[in-house]
Each structure stands twice: as structure tokens, then as C-alpha cells.
Amino acid sequence: MKPAPFQYVAALSVEDAIALLSKYGSDAKLIAGGQSLVPMMNFRLARPEWLIDINRISGLAGIAQKNGALRIGSLTRYSELEASEAVQRSVPLLGLMLPHIAHKAIRNRGTIGGSICHADPAAEMPVAMLALDATFELRGPTGTRRIAADDFFIGQMTTGIEAEEILIAIEIPEIKNSEKHGFSEFARRRGDFALASAAAVLRFNGERISDHVRIAVGGLSERAERARAAEALLAGKAPTAALIEEAAKAAAAEVKAGSDLHATEAYRRSLIATQVKQALAVAVDHTSSTGAKK
């Protein structure tokens, strides 16, 4: 398959990219790693008349630690995140999750910002962003604004970003002493998108889970979602096996899952329960996640 004809322009700065987005409006698309946009163009699911390449913008990629948070430039590749000691140490959830995304070749090109803006309901990155309480910095013609991951993912491939805005950076709070992370996913084959995935961030007060409990689930009908009923069940309690089981069932019941080509609703909900249970078990036991791709 080949894409419909398009024009190409490389932006040399963020201001340049915003000016080009303003000029070409809905006829234009930014291209980062191209690992989602190009397949969509090849299938003629996307037909931008203008491709605005952001790969030459300096300062849009990179990882920095600042004020207890990790600031990750939107153009940072998955492979850079995987190789980063700061990421592995300060946000272990990303370390657990990244090997599940596609294959190495795709992780060498795909960017964190591209995945967040593409907002595929089966993608892993939005799930991690919700669990980690990430904040996104967006810039557009009227300036810079910040938006929480909780408010960003709206629906299937639909987000809170405006047409003339560009995602600049992602800020993720660094792990606290009392905090534990877990991730689990089920995909049919290595490299496939998840049929169901779950991420858990738990903070502890001694033996009990504190009020800071964040569970997010992916592989759903519309978008990655928080499992708030499951979070409420866990808050303030000791994480017994029975409680984890109960929370996993609550999560599977509360999120929006439907039937599609890949799985029936019942099968998907059963997978979600298993993934939430495993993500919680990984967090509680602080062992590594299962089934990671290489």
C-alpha cells in the first residue's frame, strides 16, 4: 500500500511547527517517529496534504530530572527511555512497560509524544501515563498550557490537544520511597497491541496501601481508563490476596470494554481482571512483570 500524495516540510523550531500548523490547518499532520501515522497513511485511513516533520527540532527530545519529576521531551524515542538509568530508577513502571511495545525496530523510531497524541486505546503508553499521574505541556499559537493525563485522553484516538498545538514534554513524578509499581499485559503474539493491559501505582503507609492508588487499564473500546472503583477498594487497606482479587473483578466490571474482531466483551473483561490482578501482585511483591517482549 502507498499513501495518497502529500507535501513534506521540515519544521526547524517549535514556533515554526506551530506556524505551519496554523497555516495548513486540518490539511496538515505532524510526523514524529511515523510508526502510527505512516501505516495509517498507507492504508488511506489518514490523508494529510502536508506532513510537518518535527524530527529536526532541537530540544524536543531528552530526559531531565527536575523538582522531583522526570521531564521527558515529546520526541524522545522508546529506545532512549528503555536505555535511560534515570527512567529505570525514577519511574520503574516505564521500565516494566516499555518492552511490551511492538518490536525493537519500532521502539527505535517511535516516540513517547507520538504514542500519547495518537491515543490508541490498545497502546501501553496512555495506560502508564494515567497510572503515573503524568502532566503534558502543550504549546500553540496562544502560548503554553499544561494538562493532566486524566483530562487528556477523551476517546478513541481523540485527545485534548488542539489542531494547532504541539506536545512539548511530559512530566512524571519520580517514585517515592513508599511507592511500588506494577504492569501486566496480554497480547496474542509478541509485538502485537495488547488485548488487555494494566498498570498499578500504590503508595504505602506501613503495611497498608495509602490513599494514593492509581490503576489504569488499556485494550478497551475507546481509551485507556482509570479503574476508580478498584482504587477505592484498595485505599487504606492491607493488600491481601482476597482484596486484590476483589479489586481486579471491580476493575473488569467498571471499564468500557466491548466485543470486536479480536475478542468478545466477556473474554476481554476476563483478561482485564487477570491483568489488573497481576499488575497489583507485581507492585505488591515488587517482582518483575510477566510475559515481557524482547
Ligand SMILES: Cc1cc2nc3c(=O)[nH]c(=O)nc-3n(C[C@H](O)[C@H](O)[C@H](O)COP(=O)(O)OP(=O)(O)OC[C@H]3O[C@@H](n4cnc5c(N)ncnc54)[C@H](O)[C@@H]3O)c2cc1C
Ligand atoms: C508493527 C507495529 C506494531 C506496533 N505495536 C505497538 C504496540 O504493541 N503498542 C503500542 O503502543 N504501539 C505500537 N505501535 C505503534 C507505535 O508505538 C507508534 O510509534 C506510536 O504509536 C506513535 O509514535 P510515533 O512517534 O511513531 O508517532 P507518529 O506516527 O509520527 O504520529 C502519531 C500521531 O501523533 C501526532 N504527533 C506526533 N508527535 C506529536 C507531537 N509532539 N505533538 C502533537 N502531535 C504529535 C502525529 O501528528 C500523529 O497524528 C506499533 C506500530 C507498528 C508499525
